[in-house]
Amino acid sequence: MNNLTTWERMELIHNKNRPTVNDYIPSLFTRFMEFHGDRMCGDDGAIIGGIGFLSDTPVTVLAQVKGKTLDENKRTNFAMPHPEGYRKALRLAKQAEKFHRPVVCLVDTPGAYCGVEAEKRCQGEAIARNLYEFMTLKTPVVTVILGEGGSGGALALAVCDELAMLQNSIYSVISPRSAASILWKDPTKEKEAAEILKITAEDLVRFGVCDKIISEPEGGAHLQPDMAADSIYEYLIDAVTRLKKTEINQLLERRYKKFRKIGMFTE
Amino acid sequence: MNIEDMFKVVKARFTDDNHASSQKEKDVEIPQDLLVKCPRCGSVIYSEEFENAMKVCPKCGYHARLTWQERLDMTVDSNSFKELDADLVSLNPIGFPRYEEKIAKMNEQCDMKEAIVTGECTIRGYRCVLGIMDSHFMMASMGSVVGEKITRAFEYAAEKRLPVIMFTASGGARMQEGIISLMQMAKTSGAVKRHSDAGGLYVTVLTDPTTGGVQASFASLGDILIAEPKVLIGFAGRRVIQNTVRTRLPDDFQSAEFQMESGLLDMIVERGMMRKTLSNILKLHGFPKEVH
Numbered sequence: 001m002n003n004l005t006t007w008e009r010m011e012l013i014h015n016k017n018r019p020t021v022n023d024y025i026p027s028l029f030t031r032f033m034e035f036h037g038d039r040m041c042g043d044d045g046a047i048i049g050g051i052g053f054l055s056d057t058p059v060t061v062l063a064q065v066k067g068k069t070l071d072e073n074k075r076t077n078f079a080m081p082h083p084e085g086y087r088k089a090l091r092l093a094k095q096a097e098k099f100h101r102p103v104v105c106l107v108d109t110p111g112a113y114c115g116v117e118a119e120k121r122c123q124g125e126a127i128a129r130n131l132y133e134f135m136t137l138k139t140p141v142v143t144v145i146l147g148e149g150g151s152g153g154a155l156a157l158a159v160c161d162e163l164a165m166l167q168n169s170i171y172s173v174i175s176p177r178s179a180a181s182i183l184w185k186d187p188t189k190e191k192e193a194a195e196i197l198k199i200t201a202e203d204l205v206r207f208g209v210c211d212k213i214i215s216e217p218e219g220g221a222h223l224q225p226d227m228a229a230d231s232i233y234e235y236l237i238d239a240v241t242r243l244k245k246t247e248i249n250q251l252l253e254r255r256y257k258k259f260r261k262i263g264m265f266t267e
Numbered sequence: 268m269n270i271e272d273m274f275k276v277v278k279a280r281f282t283d284d285n286h287a288s289s290q291k292e293k294d295v296e297i298p299q300d301l302l303v304k305c306p307r308c309g310s311v312i313y314s315e316e317f318e319n320a321m322k323v324c325p326k327c328g329y330h331a332r333l334t335w336q337e338r339l340d341m342t343v344d345s346n347s348f349k350e351l352d353a354d355l356v357s358l359n360p361i362g363f364p365r366y367e368e369k370i371a372k373m374n375e376q377c378d379m380k381e382a383i384v385t386g387e388c389t390i391r392g393y394r395c396v397l398g399i400m401d402s403h404f405m406m407a408s409m410g411s412v413v414g415e416k417i418t419r420a421f422e423y424a425a426e427k428r429l430p431v432i433m434f435t436a437s438g439g440a441r442m443q444e445g446i447i448s449l450m451q452m453a454k455t456s457g458a459v460k461r462h463s464d465a466g467g468l469y470v471t472v473l474t475d476p477t478t479g480g481v482q483a484s485f486a487s488l489g490d491i492l493i494a495e496p497k498v499l500i501g502f503a504g505r506r507v508i509q510n511t512v513r514t515r516l517p518d519d520f521q522s523a524e525f526q527m528e529s530g531l532l533d534m535i536v537e538r539g540m541m542r543k544t545l546s547n548i549l550k551l552h553g554f555p556k557e558v559h
């Protein structure tokens with residue numbers, strides 16, 4: 001069981017030594033090969049795409065990249081993708097569909113980038129297009145949230161058959177800081193907002209959004225990165241093996257219903 | 268972003284100005300109910316002139332926010348509208364403080380149970396499924412009910428082989444429903460995909476403002492994207508972007524005209540031409556005109 005408060009978890013996932021996809025990819029996949037570009041406008045450093053073996057299954061990997069140094073973060077834009085990042089991800093997902101490769105998405109982003117160029121290249125449309133296309137992508141899709149699952153920027157890689165979260169990760173429609181600014185005009189009240197928003201892995205299991213919590217080593221993934229990688233690996237093998245056995249139309253029907261059923265109302 | 272509805276804005280600005288001017292020139296008195304002030308260009312307009320122009324500013328062409336009844340009346344053939352799923356009311360999934368109270372208050376103020384009205388109607392004789400979002404209701408943010416009603420509208424249209432027309436307006440996902448609101452983006456986009464895969468036509472009309480999680484889901488997924496002139500369309504709030512770029516943003520940033528140039532839109536259509544444009548699109552897609 002995890003007795004940490006939401007805020008304590010947020011401190012853990014912002015720890016500068018927390019493993020990123022650059023640490024995990026070599027432990028999870030062999031012969032990994034990175035592919036670049038959206039074929040339209042550029043190559044976004046915030047999302048890594050490529051193929052590799054998960055055990056002996058070839059898979060397509062789409063991963064949001066946090067840097068550990070300022071230089072790395074300049075390259076990866078602090079894991080905040082531009083539209084070309086989402087379009088690269090979609091291009092590679094379509095390629096995965098063609099070659100019947102399962103897709104593994106690794107999510108770790110504060111959110112999609114907000115800027116003039118992102119707007120000019122239709123950030124909203126790029127995200128929407130991914131939600132739309134991933135819903136009927138004819139190959140298994142598994143998403144693991146490693147740290148921050150920041151709103152639409154995370155969801156664009158999380159329309160999937162199964163969603164897993166690392167024990168201390170969060171997934172939220174709005175950052176606690178922004179929520180605090182809206183609620184109390186005071187961004188420093190983000191701790192309180194974090195609790196109100198219900199964004200922990202346990203919360204999301206309760207809402208039927210998260211299917212599996214992947215445990216982290218005592219004290220957080222940064223203390224024993226190899227052990228964290230082993231847990232993710234074990235989960236991915238299990239999920240991909242299971243989903244590959246499912247007949248594709250049944251899989252797509254289940255994927256649609258996974259999202260279709262979410263909502264709480266009376267009538 | 269400004270999350271107040273137009274009339275609040277108009278009234279507030281008017282009141283401020285009136286207050287300011289009454290301090291300067293005490294002899295000038297403007298009767299408040301006869302005049303409105305355009306929130307885009309600041310021109311003061313006679314209310315009657317503004318109403319007669321379908322709430323379009325005669326000076327700058329800004330297409331002001333409408334209530335769902337106003338939009339319905341100027342869009343559909345009279346007596347043709349049959350509402351669908353009228354009784355859905357949001358619960359409070361994350362136990363957000365005072366959310367039920369807020370919904371109940373909005374319910375009373377706006378004469379609607381949630382921020383969208385959906386139904387079936389004809390437009391100049393052409394049958395379609397219609398959705399109208401009303402920004403007066405909690406900035407038409409998308410929570411469980413908005414997501415569910417849109418999803419059902421697309422599922423209904425797919426089953427009946429009808430086209431869908433959505434008048435979008437929204438500040439984005441509804442924070443008060445936490446992650447449940449984010450999931451409505453995936454849910455609605457999935458429903459649009461199914462309707463599309465079944466051969467269905469979907470026309471989006473983006474009205475003021477269409478932003479955030481709604482712009483980043485079903486609102487951007489129409490086969491044809493139409494916007495009203497001068498309206499605000501964008502993913503991120505202007506203030507958020509202003510804080511990251513630290514240079515002055517152009518005045519027309521995220522306007523319909525800006526988004527047209529960005530390649531997001533098929534066309535910008537004035538309010539007075541909307542019915543004709545929509546019915547022409549339906550006719551061009553081979554739908555039959557009903558005669559009554």
Ligand SMILES: [Zn+2]
Pocket residue numbers: 305306307308309310324325326327328329
């Ligand atoms: Zn004006």
